[in-house]
Amino acid sequence: MNPKLFWLITVIFLALFHPAEGQQPAKVQRIGVLLPWSPTSEVSVSFLKAFGTGLSELGYVENRDLVIEYRYGDGVLERLPDKAAELVRSQVDVIVTSAGPPALAVKQTTKTIPIIFTQVSDPVAEGLIASLARPGGNLTGLSQTGSDLAGKRLELLKEAFPKISHVAAFWPSGSQSVLVRLKETKLAAQALDLQVVSVEVQKLDDFDGAFKAAVSGRAGALIVLQSALTNNHPVRIVELAAKNRLPSMFEEATHVDSGGLMSYGPSFFDLQRRAATYVDKILKGAKPADLPVEQPKKFELAINLRTAKQIGLTIPPNVLARADKVIK
Numbered sequence: 001m002n003p004k005l006f007w008l009i010t011v012i013f014l015a016l017f018h019p020a021e022g023q024q025p026a027k028v029q030r031i032g033v034l035l036p037w038s039p040t041s042e043v044s045v046s047f048l049k050a051f052g053t054g055l056s057e058l059g060y061v062e063n064r065d066l067v068i069e070y071r072y073g074d075g076v077l078e079r080l081p082d083k084a085a086e087l088v089r090s091q092v093d094v095i096v097t098s099a100g101p102p103a104l105a106v107k108q109t110t111k112t113i114p115i116i117f118t119q120v121s122d123p124v125a126e127g128l129i130a131s132l133a134r135p136g137g138n139l140t141g142l143s144q145t146g147s148d149l150a151g152k153r154l155e156l157l158k159e160a161f162p163k164i165s166h167v168a169a170f171w172p173s174g175s176q177s178v179l180v181r182l183k184e185t186k187l188a189a190q191a192l193d194l195q196v197v198s199v200e201v202q203k204l205d206d207f208d209g210a211f212k213a214a215v216s217g218r219a220g221a222l223i224v225l226q227s228a229l230t231n232n233h234p235v236r237i238v239e240l241a242a243k244n245r246l247p248s249m250f251e252e253a254t255h256v257d258s259g260g261l262m263s264y265g266p267s268f269f270d271l272q273r274r275a276a277t278y279v280d281k282i283l284k285g286a287k288p289a290d291l292p293v294e295q296p297k298k299f300e301l302a303i304n305l306r307t308a309k310q311i312g313l314t315i316p317p318n319v320l321a322r323a324d325k326v327i328k
Helices: 003-017 042-055 078-089 098-105 150-162 176-191 207-218 228-233 234-243 268-281 307-308
Strands: 030-037 066-072 092-099 115-120 139-143 166-172 195-199 221-224 249-251 262-266 300-302 325-327
Touching: 030 042, 030 098, 030 207, 042 268, 066 078, 078 092, 078 098, 092 098, 092 268, 098 115, 098 139, 115 268, 139 268, 150 176, 150 221, 150 262, 150 325, 166 176, 166 207, 166 228, 176 195, 195 207, 207 234, 228 234, 234 249, 234 307, 262 268, 300 307, 307 325
Parallel strands: 030 066, 030 092, 092 115, 115 139, 166 195, 166 221, 221 249, 249 262, 300 325
Antiparallel strands: 262 300
């Protein structure tokens, strides 16, 4: 063989099968996830399934392309700052949160690590961002705010149970987004000639007294404003609602799976799945300040007919026909 040709083939072979000295393998990205609930709660499991689906659709494989650090508040808001600090110390490349309190906890801990939030009712009112179009800073994500959701929930209750005149609203303290939704609920109730029985709950032990307050306030139905507390104890709420024969309306369909009567709101699975697209953009060099906050695209009505039968209620056919999910 011609010596020059042999030398050329050798060089090509070495270039193909022996990377240049010092060449580094692709970096494995590190993602932090901070959730306010316990790791075994339905909302946590649902969140991680949806977020994982989004990452998979974008071609990411955990422990191959990225490593995920998980932290949970277990329904105790006071734990979130410490959990946020743990993620920051672990030097993750981006942090994903759900709901206002964990997003605020992370924002107060780091000004440099990109933060993606989901399920925040009003991220501007919460103090997370400057505006939906131009978030500024190191946060962006997905808002759960839709068009008059509070009014639509009350309309559905009124349509399903025309005789109700009072509706109890369970709201946990400590969250600005909950206060925003409570205000929206009260305003919507006025237009429907309904009275809102406002009931504050701070811990699990408060639920028994909360239902007593609802009943004494002549509530004919119940709206549960979602928070880490209510998400960690849906079964207890459902049990007490059945015991007191109160039709319940939730903001998320996972609570209907747990035995709640109805829910209406954004598809949280879709919001959580779409959080992965923000992570993808951040890992490819985008800045949170330049990524507008997106709003819900899908909304769903869920109804649990087993629960209706248990408490002796009949869902009108016109309401049932509009349901996206029916548990029989």
